[in-house]
Amino acid sequence: xxxxxxxxxxxxxxxxxxxxxxxxxxxxxxxxxxxxxxxxxxxxxxxxxxxxxxxxxxxxxxxxxxxxxxxxxxxxxxxxxxxxxxxxxxxxxxxxxxxxxxxxxxxxxxxxx
Amino acid sequence: xxxxxxxxxxxxxxxxxxxxxxxxxxxxxxxxxxxxxxxxxxxxxxxxxxxxxxxxxxxxxxxxxxxxxxxxxxxxxxxxxxxxxxxxxxxxxxxxxxxxxxxxxxxxx
Numbered sequence: 001x002x003x004x005x006x007x008x009x010x011x012x013x014x015x016x017x018x019x020x021x022x023x024x025x026x027x028x029x030x031x032x033x034x035x036x037x038x039x040x041x042x043x044x045x046x047x048x049x050x051x052x053x054x055x056x057x058x059x060x061x062x063x064x065x066x067x068x069x070x071x072x073x074x075x076x077x078x079x080x081x082x083x084x085x086x087x088x089x090x091x092x093x094x095x096x097x098x099x100x101x102x103x104x105x106x107x108x109x110x111x112x113x
Numbered sequence: 114x115x116x117x118x119x120x121x122x123x124x125x126x127x128x129x130x131x132x133x134x135x136x137x138x139x140x141x142x143x144x145x146x147x148x149x150x151x152x153x154x155x156x157x158x159x160x161x162x163x164x165x166x167x168x169x170x171x172x173x174x175x176x177x178x179x180x181x182x183x184x185x186x187x188x189x190x191x192x193x194x195x196x197x198x199x200x201x202x203x204x205x206x207x208x209x210x211x212x213x214x215x216x217x218x219x220x221x222x
Contacts, residue, residue: 004156033209033210035210035212042212042213042214043157043200043210043212044212045209045210045211048209056209058209090156090157092156092157100145100147100162100202100204100210101159101162102157102159102210103159104155104156104157104158105156106155106156107155107156
């Protein structure tokens with residue numbers, strides 16, 4: 001079975017731009033969660049989607065948003081990028097909602113200049 | 114979620130058992146203890162989880178004290194590829210994993 005895939009793997013943007021990251025979960029997994037990892041704050045939960053609906057949300061500003069499609073693939077969007085948004089963005093999938101055995105992708109490394 | 118405390122770093126000799134401790138004195142009765150690890154430049158990897166009983170799988174063993182205030186992750190024969198940051202998480206909220214600082218395990222030849 002293929003693992004969680006994330007595209008692109010690396011991205012460079014400038015302040016004020018917006019960015020869209022993509023995540024394809026493991027086949028059959030219906031829950032997708034997103035995390036941000038920075039050296040200063042560590043791994044922080046962004047949001048979780050299940051059946052195309054956001055089920056949980058972390059403490060991030062509204063510039064961070066996401067969606068899930070009917071095939072469980074998910075995208076997250078960050079608008080009006082700030083320098084502090086530079087991070088590794090990780091996507092994780094699991095079989096069902098509220099199930100903590102999660103499978104993480106390799107992440108997208110976003111650099112904001 | 115239960116607050117967990119782990120030593121920031123540990124060393125282990127290759128081939129020996131690595132015992133990683135975690136304190137979770139505020140864990141509630143329905144919170145599981147999860148362990149993940151993150152090898153450099155990769156996404157976290159699920160290792161094992163448990164509620165009350167000790168658990169074992171192909172990767173590791175999890176020993177939870179009877180009062181559930183602490184646990185130990187055991188890698189029975191550590192290899193260089195086990196060098197990683199290990200996270201202990203107490204959670205029942207579902208998919209809102211709260212990662213702390215973890216323990217940086219260095220396996221040395």
